[in-house]
Amino acid sequence: MPRQVFFFDRPGRFVAGTVGEPGDRTFFLQASDGGRTVSVALEKAQVRLLAERLGELLATVRRTTGAAAEPVEDTAALEAPVEEEFRVGSMGLAWDAEDEVCVIEALALSEDEDVEPLSDDEDGPDALRVRLDLGPALAFVTRALRVVAAGRPPCPLCGLPLDPGGHVCPRQNGHRR
Numbered sequence: 001m002p003r004q005v006f007f008f009d010r011p012g013r014f015v016a017g018t019v020g021e022p023g024d025r026t027f028f029l030q031a032s033d034g035g036r037t038v039s040v041a042l043e044k045a046q047v048r049l050l051a052e053r054l055g056e057l058l059a060t061v062r063r064t065t066g067a068a069a070e071p072v073e074d075t076a077a078l079e080a081p082v083e084e085e086f087r088v089g090s091m092g093l094a095w096d097a098e099d100e101v102c103v104i105e106a107l108a109l110s111e112d113e114d115v116e117p118l119s120d121d122e123d124g125p126d127a128l129r130v131r132l133d134l135g136p137a138l139a140f141v142t143r144a145l146r147v148v149a150a151g152r153p154p155c156p157l158c159g160l161p162l163d164p165g166g167h168v169c170p171r172q173n174g175h176r177r
Contacts (some may be wrong), residue, residue: 003121003122003123003124003125003127004126005126005127005128005129006031006038006126006127006128006129007129007130008031008033008038008128008129008130008131009131010101010131010132010133010136010145011031011032011033011130012032012033012034013031013032013033013074013079013130013132014029014030014031014032014104014130014132014136014140015029015030015074015078015140015144016029016030016047016050016051016140016143016144016147016148017030017077017078017141017143017147018078018150019078019082020148022150022151022152023151023152023161023163025044025151026041027041027043027044027046027047027104027147028040028041028042028078028082028084028104029042029047029050029063029088029128030078030079030082031128031130032079033092035169036070036177038081038085039078039079039083039084039085040081040085040086040087040088040106040108040128041082041084041086041087041088042087042088042106042146043088044151046088046091046148047144048144048145048148049091050091050093050104050121050144051140051141051144051145051148052095052145053093054104054127054137054140054141055135055141055145056086057093057095057102058102058134058138058141060104062132062134063096065100066136067100067134067142067153069133069134069135069138069142070123070138071135071136071138071142072133072135072136072139073139073142073143074139075143085126085128086108086125087108088106088107088108088109088111088127089107089108089109089110089125090107090115090117091104091105091106091107091117092104092105092107092116092117093105099131100134101132101133102129102131102132102134102137103118103129103130103131104129104130104132105117105118105127105128105129105130106127106128107124107125107126107127108125108126108127109125110124110125112124112125117169119128136151137152152172155167155169155171157168157169157171157172160169
């Protein structure tokens with residue numbers, strides 16, 4: 001069966017968000033435009049990594065091209081209902097210098113390890129591909145890092161997340177912190 005690519009060229013909205021309470025959250029990337037919304041689930045670490053790498057890419061673009069843009073803050077909740085199209089396995093990131101947009105692609109989990117992100121091959125896992133101008137890309141980075149940081153605070157000793165009642169800390173030889 002051919003893959004399905006959910007393509008958004010400069011969507012009205014592209015955000016990272018969560019459903020659930022800290023400690024039991026599911027992370028999503030969500031693209032919306034013209035009454036169409038696509039949500040894909042991913043891990044917290046994937047959101048953090050995407051935001052960090054995209055931030056680095058945008059800093060390089062701004063430094064080398066002199067491009068300037070102001071991010072528009074987006075604090076609204078994810079568009080409901082949040083229906084997962086697929087779970088993300090790998091991602092790709094690129095800068096299209098000709099159109100001056102960044103390209104983000106999230107690929108569905110797949111057993112095929114030879115999958116090339118940002119490929120137009122008809123075979124392979126489903127994908128969410130989004131092209132963003134500089135301002136919306138900066139806004140995505142800001143929000144994604146805020147969403148990741150909004151979880152449970154880390155233990156100052158071991159770095160593991162602290163539950164409201166504490167946790168068994170490996171640095172305390174199994175004693176509760």
